[in-house]
Amino acid sequence: MKTSNKQLPASQRETLLGILKARFEKNKGRHNGIEWTAVQTKLEAHPEKLWSLEEMERTGGEPDVIGYDKKAAAYLFADCAAESPKGRRSLCFDGDALASRKEHKPADSAVEMAKAMGIELLTEEQYRRLQELGAFDLKTSSWIQTPAAIRKRGGALFCDRRYDHVFTYHNGAESYYAARGFRGLLTV
Incomplete structure (x- = not known):
């Protein structure tokens, strides 16, 4: 869109x-x-x-x-919401991941929703930079842009902040959780 x-x-x-x-x-x-x-x-x-x-x-x-x-x-x-935006949680990573789910599909995917909003998922570097400006995702996590080599193998990356440290993790791109959403970046 x-x-x-x-x-x-x-x-x-x-x-x-x-x-x-x-x-x-x-x-x-x-x-x-x-x-x-x-x-x-x-x-x-x-x-x-x-x-x-x-x-x-x-x-x-x-x-x-x-x-x-x-x-x-x-x-x-x-x-800059303290936790991953409420209106963007319970999403799998991208459209391919959404299409691969046979049952219990989430409503949307992070990549497709961001695209429809005219924004981009944060990169890992941008996410870490954001964390220098405040303490975000202490209870939630956020999908981030994922290298093609990881996505090709079915994975996707997400980040959060725990123990006063920023962590980057991996999960199957088709997974979704009530506490995982995404943060966006808009260039103006």
Whole structure:
């Protein structure tokens, strides 16, 4: 699903911008040296990105700015909810994994849901960087992007934080658990 045709009504756009601004100002340590006015200007120039951020918010992700990519001249938003977003749990890894399940299929897969939302799963490096900004996934876990060689063999990777350490694990891509979801990244 393309998000380029997705736009929020003006009232919803203003409400979302208010939520994002309040979160931005409350959590300044996540984005040192970045000014909200510059972020808002960029968001207003890309309404399809606001649609994706609304989807992140609607599913419990609590998106916030976590950095700026100088090469791409873009702000990075990630899900900063304390636990893996509630509206994105109990998902297998990807569409192939979902199709391979014969019974007890979950409602969706992490990769397909992220794609429909116009976002990407975090890489392991991005997940570890996020953990430097706070303590996330203390009770839940989150699927992350998985190297093709692992996925080809039926596996997929996920991460969590336990004992004040970030762990990366593997599981069958078709597995799903009530406490496992995914965190997304949006570049604006």
